[in-house]
Amino acid sequence: MKFTEYPIESLMYITNRPEIVFTHGKGSWIYDNEGKRYLDFIQGWAVNSLGHCNEGMIEALEKQARTLINPSPAFYNEPMAKLANLLTQHSCFDKVFFANSGAEANEGAIKLARKWGRKHKDGAYEIITFDHSFHGRTLATMSASGKPGWDTIYAPQVPGFPKADLNDIASVEKLITKKTVAVMLEPVQGEGGVIPATREFMQQLRALTKQHNLLLIVDEVQSGCGRAGTLFAYELSGIEPDVMTLGKGIGGGVPLAALLAKADVQVFEAGDQGGTYNGNPLMTAVGYSVISQLTAPGFLEGVRARGEYLRAQLLALSEERGFLGERGEGLLRALLLGKDIGNQIVEKARQMQPDGLLLNAARPNLLRFMPALNVTNDEIDQMMSMLRSILDSL
Numbered sequence: 001m002k003f004t005e006y007p008i009e010s011l012m013y014i015t016n017r018p019e020i021v022f023t024h025g026k027g028s029w030i031y032d033n034e035g036k037r038y039l040d041f042i043q044g045w046a047v048n049s050l051g052h053c054n055e056g057m058i059e060a061l062e063k064q065a066r067t068l069i070n071p072s073p074a075f076y077n078e079p080m081a082k083l084a085n086l087l088t089q090h091s092c093f094d095k096v097f098f099a100n101s102g103a104e105a106n107e108g109a110i111k112l113a114r115k116w117g118r119k120h121k122d123g124a125y126e127i128i129t130f131d132h133s134f135h136g137r138t139l140a141t142m143s144a145s146g147k148p149g150w151d152t153i154y155a156p157q158v159p160g161f162p163k164a165d166l167n168d169i170a171s172v173e174k175l176i177t178k179k180t181v182a183v184m185l186e187p188v189q190g191e192g193g194v195i196p197a198t199r200e201f202m203q204q205l206r207a208l209t210k211q212h213n214l215l216l217i218v219d220e221v222q223s224g225c226g227r228a229g230t231l232f233a234y235e236l237s238g239i240e241p242d243v244m245t246l247g248k249g250i251g252g253g254v255p256l257a258a259l260l261a262k263a264d265v266q267v268f269e270a271g272d273q274g275g276t277y278n279g280n281p282l283m284t285a286v287g288y289s290v291i292s293q294l295t296a297p298g299f300l301e302g303v304r305a306r307g308e309y310l311r312a313q314l315l316a317l318s319e320e321r322g323f324l325g326e327r328g329e330g331l332l333r334a335l336l337l338g339k340d341i342g343n344q345i346v347e348k349a350r351q352m353q354p355d356g357l358l359l360n361a362a363r364p365n366l367l368r369f370m371p372a373l374n375v376t377n378d379e380i381d382q383m384m385s386m387l388r389s390i391l392d393s394l
């Protein structure tokens, strides 16, 4: 079908989209309405952890769709219980609440922290967050985010989110007052440009939050579920946070997110938290398939190996072209271009013939790579060779 034949005019304008319609995908490849294929290093924005149309997920979705789609969040269902149990078995957390998006999981974390503050810290409610952080698009999570300009678009903001600088413990310490209840951060800032919190900083944060009796909340919506090479990125720093949020990769492409907490932090009482679709069996059955595949023997070792391979290729390219290096964890990486040519590269990559390449410039001076966690080294080689030919053409 031609692009002009799709009734796109009924869609609300929210961003500039290219004049293509994606129709189907498999693994690391996605196809448009003209039949052109693209090597996908965006994967739904770090969402399709197992690539497009993973067989295990399809099987789980089909089976669950024929069994039970939604009994209402007021009742238990089997996939919800099984997925929660799988997550607690593989993490330092004891309790799980399922949500539908990363922002909603973060809203839950903010509410849990504020309730905990009311119960245990004399009504303390402020959550220290970080410059350039990204926590979502609801009013509270936009206020928690340190994205430039977000303080004014929908002003007034939700109060209570003072901003510190990532990897600068003194900047956090300075903001602690009697009103502070928690510190919340992404172990790897994703939208901010793939900036990892250092191991040292995470350990300092854990010690500081313990010293002041504050909660440590990790937003692992982007860095979690295998993306950083470990099941959860907090594992890289050898600490245990009090609260964690998951999104994106947990559903492998379907809308699923989660809020996890240690038992002693779980202070919700009946009616405090909920939502129509929370823990619905259709999505949690898929999440169970995803997390089971990620935790299968050898899978995460493979992610680390492929992450190292991608890292080596990006470093070699950086040296060859005089760029500023690369950074990231696992299969969430950035190539530091040193100049604002990121968006130009992204456009040219998509328009390449005969095959296109989907890349993202999280900031104009860098490229972000977030392939499927089961991407192959051959596909990484193909991506690198396409990228080289784009750079040659600039």
Ligand SMILES: Cc1ncc(COP(=O)(O)O)c(C=O)c1O
Binding pocket: 100, 101, 102, 103, 104, 106, 134, 135, 136, 137, 186, 190, 191, 219, 220, 221, 222, 223, 247, 248
């Ligand atoms: C770290 C982080 N937190 C929260 C979100 C928001 O997730 P969602 O778009 O599912 O609401 C994102 C999305 O990019 C994210 O990267």
